[in-house]
Amino acid sequence: MLLLCLGTEGISLCFGMPLGISxxxxxxxxxxxxxxxxxxxxxxxxxxxxxxxxxxxxxxxIDRI
Structure with missing residues (x-):
């Protein structure tokens, strides 16, 4: 379970730029x-x-301005 948590958190940090995925x-x-x-x-x-x-x-x- 902790390895699954580590994998999910690692992927979330790697895909930090597309905020929807994160x-x-x-x-x-x-x-x-x-x-x-x-x-x-x-x-x-x-x-x-x-x-x-x-x-x-x-x-x-910012996109509205």
């Missing part, structure tokens, strides 16, 4: 970390998701 891979990683009771990793997944969503909002506003 957001989609954050949820399985968060679910696996909550299953293994890795609360520190769950905190980092939550903060990663927050930063990704804020980045998507900023980029969508």
């Amino acid at each position: 957001v989609d891979l954050t949820f399985p990683s968060a679910m696996m970390s909550s299953y293994c009771l890795l609360f520190i990793l769950l905190f980092f997944c939550g903060s990663e998701l927050l930063i990704e969503v804020l980045t998507l909002v900023v980029f969508s506003r």
Whole structure:
């Protein structure tokens, strides 16, 4: 289970530029970390998701200008 979590998180970090893929891979990683009771990793997944969503909002506003 931890190897699957490591693979999902690694792919998410490698595909950091296309934010849609990274957001989609954050949820399985968060679910696996909550299953293994890795609360520190769950905190980092939550903060990663927050930063990704804020980045998507900023980029969508720049396209309108």
